[in-house]
Amino acid sequence: MRAYSSILSYTILCVLAVAASKYGILNAYLQLILMYVGINIILSTSLNIVNGYMGEFSVGHAGFMAVGAYVASILSVMLFAGSSIFGPPILPPSSAIYLFPVTLVAGGAAAALAGLLVAIPSFKTRGDYLAIITLAVNYIVKSSVENIQPIGGARGFMGMRNVIDSMQKVINLPWIMIWVLICVGVTVWIIHRFVNTTYGKGIVAIRDDEIAAEIMSINTRRMKIVAFMLSSGLAGVAGGLFAHVLGYINPGTFTIMKSTEVLVMVYLGGMGSLSGSVMSAIVFTLALEAFRPLGIVKWVVVPLLLILLMLFRPEGIMGHRELPDVFPKLRKLFKSYES
């Protein structure tokens, strides 16, 4: 039972959150914050795989989020909601209630494929050079979307709200919140399992010494592909969720600003620390909301905090450690830490 106690605790928290949303204890604003926290957790943990555990420098994470957002939204609208571009829905809107995850998976898969655009150059380049490539991929995605007029181009794409509404007509629950919470749980579960196996530790070996990794029988190319695709695929899922939370997306959301936000979360939490990324996503999202009254000054304060972070605690909140390393009593909750 111990192995499942963390999953159980999380499930209980989710049920409470959903119940609180349905019965109005959490108002719409707080629900939105909670969903943003969830999406940011997925984004920062997924970027941590590549930037933290594998030690690469990927600065274009928002590009993969955009791919996932657009693919999931277009599919979702095409299948479940009518629109002027695609015509009437292909499937009955009520089927969205059990087929919605398909759009998220499709968004994730498309983003994972886009991840190959970065994975393959990573065979030959590292560090700053790879960073430039990832930045370029971010812009390629954004500019491509801007130039595809049928899906709105720079004006954006909408219609996802109808899909969520049709789900709520069948059973009245805050569906998008449920899906965000499920995806956060699945994401953290997958990443935790991946990095705690001998197979997953191969990417840490690549970070520490790639040449030694190569000679010690690790197929570094395959590991890089796995890591990049996992990272960008999860970012795509986050993008799909983001699109459905907002109901409207445009390419302007997925620029280097967004990528930088995710980078900050990863560095704030500690590279190579999963619990660090989760905590920093929560702290960062809440802090950003707390600074909202400052208006445009927020964008001075946040980068300033990043500078202070890099000066005084560059390893982030958790450094390379995980929560059970700092609080050994928590080991009871996490079975993998028994050697």
Next chain:
Amino acid sequence: MALLQIEKLTHLFGGLRAVSDLNLVLEGGELMGLIGPNGAGKTTVFNLVSGFYRPSEGQIRFLDQDIRGMRPHEVTALGIARTFQNIRLWNSLSVFENLCVSQHHQLGCGFLQSVLRTSRFIKSERRVKRTAQELMDLLGLRHCALEIPKNLPYGLQRRVEIGRALSLRPRLLLLDEPAAGMNPGEVDRLIELILWIRDEFKLTICLIEHHMRVVMSVCEKMKVLDFGETIAEGRPDEIRQDPRVIEAYLGEEEPGHAGGI
């Protein structure tokens, strides 16, 4: 059939002829030493055999298979393991984890099995951990299993490196200056270790070394390189008398001084 056959191996870095027309045959169970002054091309030979470079000319055959152009992890999978001049252990992982992760190729499990923790995965992890534990016992590393390598004394780090190479279950072990930076006590233990692992693991070992005591105690045959060319080969006692070898290491003999290394 010889274990390793190198024929007319030549490698150029631009205009620099790092290795020139090297011929080498290693039979199973042999302990060979590759010596020569710095810059003679010894590590380049190792890099060519392990797959980091594709040789400009010549042939390299391992178990009668042409291994030129194979990627390093493929060469390793065939049964050749090597250590490095500078210790290249993974310092974010403990000694135990270092010995586990080097068995990556033998895992037989991919991403899906690792995440879903299938029974195949569980068996594979158990096997990997057992091998790592056995190696730690054999090499006397149990007490530092959870330490990270850079916190250990140099002699122990070397031992972990050799252990890591052994976890690959190689037929041929290439040791690049294993005694570098060791004090005399550590050197003695290293000599014992090399002789012991050759018998215990039924290995063939090829050694690059500057430390003459190691070379003379351990190697059964030797090859001397200078500026990429082979200048002498034979048994250790023949080599130490060879005037060309002495000249390569010490310069020309001055009249009135005794020779010998």
